[in-house]
Amino acid sequence: MEMEDYHAHLYIWENSREKERRRLLVEEAEDKQRDGVWIDEKRGFLDKLVTRRRRGSIEPGVGMWVSYLNREKKLDKLVGQRPVAPVAPKGLYLYGNVGSGKTMLMDMFYGATEGVIKHRRRFHFHEAMLEIHDHMHDVWKRRDDDKSVQSSAFSWISSLPFDAKIKEWLIGEEKYKQETQQKHILLAVADKFLVDRQANKTGASILCFDEIQTIDVFAVVALSGILSRLLTTGTVLVATSNKAPEDLNQDGMQRDIFLDLLSKLDENCNKILVGTEKDYRRLIPTEGSTQVHYFWPVTSDTYSMYEAMWRDITNHVGGDIISVTIPVMFGRYIEIPQSCNGVARFDFEYLCGRPVGAADYIAIARNYHTIFISEIPAMSMKICDKARRFITLIDELYNHHCRLVCLATSSIDDLFQGTEEGPLFDLESFQFETEAEGTKLRRDVLAEGNVGLRPSSSGLVAILSGQEEMFAFRRAISRLIEMQTPLYLERVQHAHPSFQLQAPAVASNNI
Numbered sequence: 001m002e003m004e005d006y007h008a009h010l011y012i013w014e015n016s017r018e019k020e021r022r023r024l025l026v027e028e029a030e031d032k033q034r035d036g037v038w039i040d041e042k043r044g045f046l047d048k049l050v051t052r053r054r055r056g057s058i059e060p061g062v063g064m065w066v067s068y069l070n071r072e073k074k075l076d077k078l079v080g081q082r083p084v085a086p087v088a089p090k091g092l093y094l095y096g097n098v099g100s101g102k103t104m105l106m107d108m109f110y111g112a113t114e115g116v117i118k119h120r121r122r123f124h125f126h127e128a129m130l131e132i133h134d135h136m137h138d139v140w141k142r143r144d145d146d147k148s149v150q151s152s153a154f155s156w157i158s159s160l161p162f163d164a165k166i167k168e169w170l171i172g173e174e175k176y177k178q179e180t181q182q183k184h185i186l187l188a189v190a191d192k193f194l195v196d197r198q199a200n201k202t203g204a205s206i207l208c209f210d211e212i213q214t215i216d217v218f219a220v221v222a223l224s225g226i227l228s229r230l231l232t233t234g235t236v237l238v239a240t241s242n243k244a245p246e247d248l249n250q251d252g253m254q255r256d257i258f259l260d261l262l263s264k265l266d267e268n269c270n271k272i273l274v275g276t277e278k279d280y281r282r283l284i285p286t287e288g289s290t291q292v293h294y295f296w297p298v299t300s301d302t303y304s305m306y307e308a309m310w311r312d313i314t315n316h317v318g319g320d321i322i323s324v325t326i327p328v329m330f331g332r333y334i335e336i337p338q339s340c341n342g343v344a345r346f347d348f349e350y351l352c353g354r355p356v357g358a359a360d361y362i363a364i365a366r367n368y369h370t371i372f373i374s375e376i377p378a379m380s381m382k383i384c385d386k387a388r389r390f391i392t393l394i395d396e397l398y399n400h401h402c403r404l405v406c407l408a409t410s411s412i413d414d415l416f417q418g419t420e421e422g423p424l425f426d427l428e429s430f431q432f433e434t435e436a437e438g439t440k441l442r443r444d445v446l447a448e449g450n451v452g453l454r455p456s457s458s459g460l461v462a463i464l465s466g467q468e469e470m471f472a473f474r475r476a477i478s479r480l481i482e483m484q485t486p487l488y489l490e491r492v493q494h495a496h497p498s499f500q501l502q503a504p505a506v507a508s509n510n511i
Helices: 002-035 040-055 062-079 102-112 125-144 146-151 164-182 185-193 217-232 255-268 300-317 348-352 358-367 381-399 436-448 466-482 486-495 503-507
Strands: 091-096 119-124 205-210 236-241 269-274 322-327 333-340 343-347 370-376 403-408
Touching (some): 002 062, 062 164, 125 185, 125 217, 217 236, 348 370
Parallel strands (some): 119 205, 205 236, 370 403
16 A cells, blocks of 8 residues: 555656646746847757757757756755655565476466556566567657657647747757656666556556576666666565576676666565475376377377377367468567467477567467477587577467477477587587667667676676576476476466467367
């Protein structure tokens, strides 16, 4: 209740401050128009300033900075400073081995908050990074799109009874305020993280974050900025990771920034080691299943069973098998070669042999409850990039509670033990890229945050250590095993949104 009151107070404060800020601007504009201060020198300076600001290549003048600061001081006196969030309950940081139950515990907690907590979000690492990129893209697009700025944020100026030059001054002041706030882009992104689709700004805040990682400089900077902001404003964090917080950044990337995040985590989260070497996914009862969704090796018999399951499921969900395109993000689309009412079919090369990433896999997982993948090879050193994509794909299908049917050359346990040019477990430079689309955004945020693009001390920026590689492989194997169990398959029927219309028909197949 205390947090809900805080969010309600914050909403009132933001509206009151914006109303007073506009009133002060109008008073200043009235003074300028009455006193007739628009001499040629100032007109020339303003024209040059507006032109240069549209190009976005130069900092604004000192005069606008002084005016902005004076206006902010007046607003502090009129409506007060930003409300301080009440002390939130401590969150949890769960870390431990593959299959120890971290994600299950977090999901149980998240499920228990339904209907109780208004503001709550659950993210996996890949999804969170993509949303950060998306919000950053929106901020920069708004900053650079002058027409959009004129028609939306500054539309209130057009109806004011001032001449053109006064309105031009008002627009300049508004632009300066907006761009000053956008310089702190990670704070702006953090403030959007817990706003739901209906933009409801009231209620408590809980963020569940699965598989926290710091795989490169961008991840360190982005997570540090956003999580620090959320924790400072009263968000309760429940996180999982394969590492303790102090071990997340063993490569020493941007150490000062990381230490600030570490301090916030220590202050706001109880660290709990889910300490077991046992993979409990392997102990889940499999009666009635016995991995009927994972067919191997590729023989005429297994191929026939795989095809029979495809025909059986598509017949029951009904509809034609067609090729469709679905939206990804950043204005991109991906083609689905065979699509049928929530069921999709691919071969391994199509999904993992091309330059696709987490955004594509998330789009597929959100749109399809059942995924068929054929021709899955044994992963080896020769196809390490494809193996990386396959692991990301498994993560997203699992996170979105998808049903997976595979036709593979080897068993699940031997899937990452291919011998061509050496097994993957011997690879010492296995690179995990969160998403190809983020390259420019990463450069920009690092530059604006004064973060150097130098390599880390060990030269392994964006590269996982051997231990982390093995953890990723083991996690994929563990999840593939769980995805064959009746318990998981039953959960799919209740958890995946697109399953509901076809659930009775598909469930009747006992698959």
